[in-house]
Amino acid sequence: MKNIITLFSFILIITSCDVVEGPYLIDDGGITPVDTSSNTYVKKVLIEDFTGHTCPNCPAAARELEAIHDVYGTQIIGMALHVSTGFASPWTGAGKFEYDFRTKWGTDWDNFFDISNSGLPRGMVNRIGYPNEHKLGKNEWLAAVITELEKGIDFGIRIASDISGGNGTITINTELLNDVNGDYKLVVCLTESNIINWQKDGQTENEFYEHNHALRTVLLDESLSTSSSYTAGNKFERAITVSLSSLEQYNIDYSENTAINGSGNAGGWVAENMSVVAYIYNTITKEIVQVEEAHLTN
Amino acid sequence: MKKIIFLFSTLSISFLGFSQEVNFGEIHGDFDLNMQSYQEDNLIGAEPADEIILNNAYLNINYTKGDFSAGLRYESYLNALSDFDDDYKGNGIPFRYATYTIDGLEVTAGNYYEQIGSGLIFRSYENKGLGVDNAMDGVRLKYSPVKGVYLKTFIGKSRTYFTYSDGIIRGADGEVNLNEALNFNSKTKIIIGQGIVSRFQLDNNPKFKLPQNVAAYSSRLNIINGGWNYSGEYAIKLNDPIGSLTSEGNNYANGNALMSSLTYSQRGFGIVAEMHRVDHMEFRSERAQEKQYIINYIPTLTKQHTYTLLALNPCATQPEGEFGTQLDIFYKIKKGTILGGKYGTKISFNFSRISALNGGNSFLNDNTEHTPMLISIKGEELYFNDINLEIYKKINKKIKVTGVLAKQAYNKDVLEGKTPGTYGTVNSTIAIADISYKIKKGHTVRVELQELLADGGDGSWSMGLIEYTISPHWFFAAQDMYNWGNHDVKKQLHYVNINCGFLSGSNRFSIGYGKKRAGIFCVGGVCKEVPSSNGFSLTISSSF
Numbered sequence: 125m126k127n128i129i130t131l132f133s134f135i136l137i138i139t140s141c142d143v144v145e146g147p148y149l150i151d152d153g154g155i156t157p158v159d160t161s162s163n164t165y166v167k168k169v170l171i172e173d174f175t176g177h178t179c180p181n182c183p184a185a186a187r188e189l190e191a192i193h194d195v196y197g198t199q200i201i202g203m204a205l206h207v208s209t210g211f212a213s214p215w216t217g218a219g220k221f222e223y224d225f226r227t228k229w230g231t232d233w234d235n236f237f238d239i240s241n242s243g244l245p246r247g248m249v250n251r252i253g254y255p256n257e258h259k260l261g262k263n264e265w266l267a268a269v270i271t272e273l274e275k276g277i278d279f280g281i282r283i284a285s286d287i288s289g290g291n292g293t294i295t296i297n298t299e300l301l302n303d304v305n306g307d308y309k310l311v312v313c314l315t316e317s318n319i320i321n322w323q324k325d326g327q328t329e330n331e332f333y334e335h336n337h338a339l340r341t342v343l344l345d346e347s348l349s350t351s352s353s354y355t356a357g358n359k360f361e362r363a364i365t366v367s368l369s370s371l372e373q374y375n376i377d378y379s380e381n382t383a384i385n386g387s388g389n390a391g392g393w394v395a396e397n398m399s400v401v402a403y404i405y406n407t408i409t410k411e412i413v414q415v416e417e418a419h420l421t422n
Numbered sequence: 423m424k425k426i427i428f429l430f431s432t433l434s435i436s437f438l439g440f441s442q443e444v445n446f447g448e449i450h451g452d453f454d455l456n457m458q459s460y461q462e463d464n465l466i467g468a469e470p471a472d473e474i475i476l477n478n479a480y481l482n483i484n485y486t487k488g489d490f491s492a493g494l495r496y497e498s499y500l501n502a503l504s505d506f507d508d509d510y511k512g513n514g515i516p517f518r519y520a521t522y523t524i525d526g527l528e529v530t531a532g533n534y535y536e537q538i539g540s541g542l543i544f545r546s547y548e549n550k551g552l553g554v555d556n557a558m559d560g561v562r563l564k565y566s567p568v569k570g571v572y573l574k575t576f577i578g579k580s581r582t583y584f585t586y587s588d589g590i591i592r593g594a595d596g597e598v599n600l601n602e603a604l605n606f607n608s609k610t611k612i613i614i615g616q617g618i619v620s621r622f623q624l625d626n627n628p629k630f631k632l633p634q635n636v637a638a639y640s641s642r643l644n645i646i647n648g649g650w651n652y653s654g655e656y657a658i659k660l661n662d663p664i665g666s667l668t669s670e671g672n673n674y675a676n677g678n679a680l681m682s683s684l685t686y687s688q689r690g691f692g693i694v695a696e697m698h699r700v701d702h703m704e705f706r707s708e709r710a711q712e713k714q715y716i717i718n719y720i721p722t723l724t725k726q727h728t729y730t731l732l733a734l735n736p737c738a739t740q741p742e743g744e745f746g747t748q749l750d751i752f753y754k755i756k757k758g759t760i761l762g763g764k765y766g767t768k769i770s771f772n773f774s775r776i777s778a779l780n781g782g783n784s785f786l787n788d789n790t791e792h793t794p795m796l797i798s799i800k801g802e803e804l805y806f807n808d809i810n811l812e813i814y815k816k817i818n819k820k821i822k823v824t825g826v827l828a829k830q831a832y833n834k835d836v837l838e839g840k841t842p843g844t845y846g847t848v849n850s851t852i853a854i855a856d857i858s859y860k861i862k863k864g865h866t867v868r869v870e871l872q873e874l875l876a877d878g879g880d881g882s883w884s885m886g887l888i889e890y891t892i893s894p895h896w897f898f899a900a901q902d903m904y905n906w907g908n909h910d911v912k913k914q915l916h917y918v919n920i921n922c923g924f925l926s927g928s929n930r931f932s933i934g935y936g937k938k939r940a941g942i943f944c945v946g947g948v949c950k951e952v953p954s955s956n957g958f959s960l961t962i963s964s965s966f
Contacts, residue, residue, distance in 0.1 A: 141620055141637030141660050147788050148630050148663070148674055180841045184671065191667035195628050238508070256509060263664050263671070263710030270626055327842050 157197025165280035165301065166199060169272045170403055170415040171265055173204045173247045173337070174230075174239045176211025177221055183325040185245030185262035186336070192269055199273060201401060201417045202337040203315055205230035208240035213385040220329060221322045224379040224390045229313075229342040231383070250412040251405065258410070278302045278354075279404050281416035288421075290368035290395055296402050298348060300358040307352050307407040312344040312364060314371070314420065318397045340393060341371045348404060368395055395421050447487025452965035454550070455479045458503055459957035465915055466937055468956040469504075476503050478510075480550070494518040505943070505952045506553045507714065509583040516584055517557055528564040533557045536576055538595045538617035541719030542657035542679045543638035543705065546580065552945050556707065556717055557581045558591065570602025580707035582714050587707035591717065593619040613644040619717075623709050627665045630672055636662045638677075638705055638718070651685040659703055663787075664710045675784035675793070677702035679720060690754040697747045698723050701794060702783040704741040716741075722947025723748045724774040724808055729854050730903065731872040731885055735832035737776055737806040739947035743783035744805060745797070748774040765816040772810050778803040778836075804847065807831040819860070826854035834879055838942060838951075848879035866891045875907070882907025898922045903939065923961075932961040 158166055171189050175182040186204065193200040206212040206225035215221040234240050237248065242259050249268035251258055260268060282297040296312055315337045323333030343364050372393045380388030403415035456478045460471035477500050484493035495517035502510040519532035535557055538544045548555035560578020567573065575594040579586035595617035601608060617640045625632040640657035657679045663672035683696040698720070705718040720739045723746035727733040751771045755762035780798035785791065810828035817823060830852065834845035851874070858868040870887040887901035903917040919936025940954040 142633035142635045144631045144633045144661050144674060146674070146786075148672065149669065149788055150629055150631060184668075187668050188666060188671065191629070195667060242508075256511065261710070261712055263666055266665065266667055267626060267710070324841065 157195070158199055165277055165299075165414075167273055167275060167277045168199050168201055168415045168417075169196075169250055169269050170201050170203060170401070170412050171247055171249055171269070172233075172251070173202060173245065173262075174207050174234060175204050175245055176206055176208055176240075177223070177225060177322055177335075178213075178215070178324050179211040179244045180324040180326055182211070182245040183323060183330075183333070185247065188262040188265060189247075190336075192266060196269065196273065198417070200269065201415050203313070203339055203401060204335065204337045205233065205339050207231060207234035208244065209384045211240070211244050213383075214379075214387045214389055216385075216387040216389070220331065221324075222387065222389055223321050224383065224386055224388070225335070225338055226379065226383050226386070226390075227339055227341065227375060228378050228382070230339050250415075251410045254410040276302075277414050278304045279308075279414040281402050281404065281414055283400050283402055283416055283418035285400055285418055285420050285422070287366060287368075287395065292366055294343065294364045294366055294400055294420075296344075296362045296364070298360045298362075298404065300354045300356050302356050304354040305352060308348045308354075308404050308413070309346060309407055310344060310348045310360075310362065311342065311403050311405065312362075313342050313401045314340045314398050315401055316340050316393060316398045318394075337399075340398065341375065343371075347407075368393060445487070447485055447490075449483065449485050450966060451481065451483040453479070453481045453963065455960070455962040456503060457960040458955070459959075460504060461956045463937060463954070463956040465912070466917070466954045466956065467940060468937065468954045471501075471504065473501055476501055478503050478506065478550070489523040490521070492518075492520040504955055505950070507583065509714075510553065512584070514584055516555075516581060526566050528562075530562040530564075531560075533559050533581075534562050534576070534578075536562060536574070536593070537719075538593060538619065539615055539640050539642045539655050539657075540681060540721055542655055542681065542703065543617060543640045543659065543718055544591075544593055544619040545719035546717065547719070549945055549948070551943065552948055552950055554714075554948065555581055556715075559586055560591075568603060570599040570604075572597045572599075580715070580717050582707070582711075587711070587715060589621040589623040589706075589708045591619065591621050591707060593617065609647055611644075611646040613646075615642040615644075616640070617642075619705075621705075621707065621717075625665075627667065629667050630663065630665070630669075632663060632665050632709070633661050636660060636705075649686050649688045651687075652683070654680075654682045656680050657703065659705055661786075662705070662709075666710070669787050669789060672787055673702065673785050675702055675786035675791075677704075677784065679703045681721070690756065692750075692752040694748070694750040696723055696750075697745075699745045699779075699797070700739070700741055701743050701779055702785075720947065722944075723776060724806060724947070725750070725772045725810065726946065727810075729826065729856070729870070729872060730887075730901075731852050731874040731883055732810070732826065732828055732830075732854065733944075734874060734883065734941070735830060735834070735837075735848060735850065735879070736942055736944035736949060737774075737808070737832075737947065738837050738942065738944055738949035740776075740805065740836070743779040743794070744776050745779055745799065745802070746774065746776040748772070763815070764818070768814040770812040770814075772808065772812075774806070774808045775799075775804070776806040778805060803833070803836070804831060805833045805836050810852075821860075822858040824854070824856040826852070826856075828852040828854075832879070837949075846878055848876050850874050850876035850879075864893045866893070870901075880905055880908050880913070895925055896923070897925075905939075928966060929964045930962070932959075934959045934961075 173185055173189050189202045207230050212226050214224040239246050245262055246259050248258050249265055250272050278301055280299040280301055284295040286292045317336040319335040320332050323330050372391050375390045376388050379386035379390040398420040399417050400420055401417050403412045405412045459475050462470040479498040481496040494515050496515050498513045499510040517533045521530040535546045546556050546558045558578035562576035564574040573596050577592045580591055597615040600612040620635050620637040622635050625634050638659040640655055642655040644653045659677035661674045663674050666672050679700045681698040685694045700720050706715040707717045708715050720741045722739050724737040753769045755767040757766040761767055779794035781794050784793050808830045812826045814824045830850050832848045834848050835842050853873045855871045860866050868889040872885040874883040876882050883905050885903045889899040891897045899921045901919050906914055908914045917937045917939050921934035923932035935958045937956045941952055942949050943952045
């Protein structure tokens with residue numbers, strides 16, 4: 125009997141609680157972002173934020189992404205993919221939400237990873253967890269980021285962009301830091317920030333919402349090497365010729381001719397606000413093992 | 423897993439090899455299979471399944487010998503039915519347990535379901551229809567030290583799909599029946615209870631302070647005197663921010679919930695008056711997770727209708743904030759009176775109203791603080807309103823009739839989580855006639871005629887059902903729901919379903935074909951969205 129009383133007392137004691145008093149914000153943010161400007165390679169994380177301009181809860185996810193970026197600095201790279209007919213179609217003739225942020229690649233990835241069917245906003249952090257646990261709500265991103273940042277890196281990526289007047293070359297250099305086996309692909313994208321356009325935000329419709337990291341185009345998605353065996357010190361270089369006007373027209377045509385309820389209103393790119401995002405992923409697990417970002421124009 | 427199979431194999435062999443005079447205990451089990459084909463139907467938005475057929479199946483096996491029992495459940499989702507989350511995938515034995523009782527102490531290890539009070543702070547349960555199963559995996563003790571005093575405590579992790587949450591859940595509950603414990607006889611019986619639940623999860627947030635141990639308490643009281651019965655429960659959940667890196671994403675306010683119910687009943691008459699107020703009370707097994715991780719339960723305060731059109735727009739409990747009242751009256755007009763006739767007449771009246779809290783739920787962070795008024799009904803946003811009258815009358819030995827009239831208001835935006843202003847509130851008037859006619863011994867035909875007139879949502883509906891039962895083995899049913907009042911002419915569609923079933927001993931087989939509309943399916947205020955579908959279904963259930 126004494127043992128039982130002791131046991132119940134023990135359980136009662138451990139079912140305790142913490143009451144947190146304000147201020148709740150830790151003054152120094154609790155963390156010092158890693159300096160990624162030096163020459164050494166640093167583990168970085170891609171957060172793909174699947175969103176839509178008529179998705180009222182999506183700006184909260186964008187703010188969460190920015191908040192994570194504020195804490196971890198340039199180790200966090202964001203990408204906003206406007207997807208789904210319901211939340212991303214343009215409202216042609218409505219005087220609002222008329223722009224079409226969708227892209228062929230965003231739609232393809234949405235279909236492949238089955239994101240928007242589970243509701244927006246939703247995202248992937250380095251695409252970890254595929255195929256069953258990769259679709260993360262915005263409040264799950266932080267824990268996934270912490271896990272990812274603790275991982276080591278096997279690939280180093282350097283981006284050199286030489287774009288002038290909308291034309292030029294982007295060069296991606298990849299360096300093996302360790303011996304690695306497996307099939308990997310290199311993907312190179314362009315994203316654009318500071319796009320002022322309509323966005324539903326909770327119960328309001330904001331005409332002057334700032335859209336950041338919006339996926340514009342994919343320049344490359346191909347195997348890093350024909351070999352499945354990589355040795356530390358291996359280096360690969362890819363040079364990609366870029367014509368922004370052609371790429372922009374491709375998106376306009378996609379919106380006008382292919383996208384459901386599309387309108388062709390998908391232009392107006394501003395090169396100065398664009399970034400190059402390059403990442404390497406494992407073709408089996410789909411995990412993005414390293415990602416890098418650089419301004420398109422210097 | 424291998425050990426479990428070995429255990430059951432050994433037990434089975436033992437049964438075959440030994441005399442029946444030796445008590446080796448008993449094995450019981452039950453099996454459920456739900457299989458459905460999915461064909462494309464663009465009109466109703468039904469999508470085909472790549473697999474053509476989807477399937478859910480469950481097998482429970484329980485072994486009992488005296489005060490010892492053990493069991494398991496095998497679950498198979500190949501792949502899960504379309505109204506289940508994709509994360510239910512594959513086969514497994516996610517539920518297994520062993521329990522024994524000795525000298526008043528019950529010990530359970532493995533999986534178990536548990537509830538504290540009415541579930542305001544903790545409820546672990548499964549409902550296959552909803553796709554909910556948050557079984558615990560851990561240890562539970564129950565003990566009754568003296569008559570009338572019941573204690574229980576548990577620790578474990580809560581199941582979601584085939585995995586368990588990061589959070590560790592600890593709980594304890596004590597219930598005292600004062601009459602039994604103090605050994606006094608009185609017309610008035612009093613039962614009191616106190617429960618506590620705490621979730622532990624590491625604080626991994628680099629920017630905001632988070633509580634690692636989040637506790638919830640509840641106190642309850644039940645007083646019974648003759649036909650009167652009062653029950654009340656009050657619960658508090660302490661600070662439980664989700665752990666966002668944005669200030670507005672973290673709500674440090676305490677949650678609370680109050681339930682109160684007064685019942686009076688006597689032969690042929692009963693009345694129930696209830697209210698509840700819920701404020702920021704959703705409790706999840708893991709911080710920053712979605713509704714599949716909920717570990718508490720706020721009972722709904724609206725009538726759970728069974729007729730299709732009455733349940734077309736069901737009320738989903740809003741655990742983050744709502745105020746509700748309900749009045750339920752039952753009266754049976756006596757036999758031999760003008761209105762009662764030869765068999766008497768049963769009348770049920772029900773009224774319920776659910777509305778928002780004043781200014782929304784409690785909220786607290788570094789920049790904002792809001793606490794809604796304790797009671798504020800007038801002017802608050804209406805979530806749901808239902809007033810209905812049901813009359814049941816046995817006309818003669820062959821004919822029974824049920825009639826229902828109802829008026830409902832359904833805030834589609836809030837209750838279905840849509841953007842405010844998308845649909846607004848659907849006001850509907852519903853009439854039901856249910857006639858059962860006994861043709862001859864064992865042969866009964868039942869007809870339902872239902873009409874719903876609505877000014878919003880999907881508009882007006884009609885429904886007809888005919889069901890023929892040849893007891894005890896066969897039943898046949900056909901029904902048609904017709905959305906004739908849909909504002910979109912293309913969606914003025916028929917949803918026809920036919921079913922037949924065969925019952926033999928402990929086995930039940932049912933096959934059907936039909937179209938299901940996309941909608942909301944609720945059980946006890948817990949709801950899920952169901953996609954439209956078109957195809958054949960096969961259901962088999964069996965027990966031994």
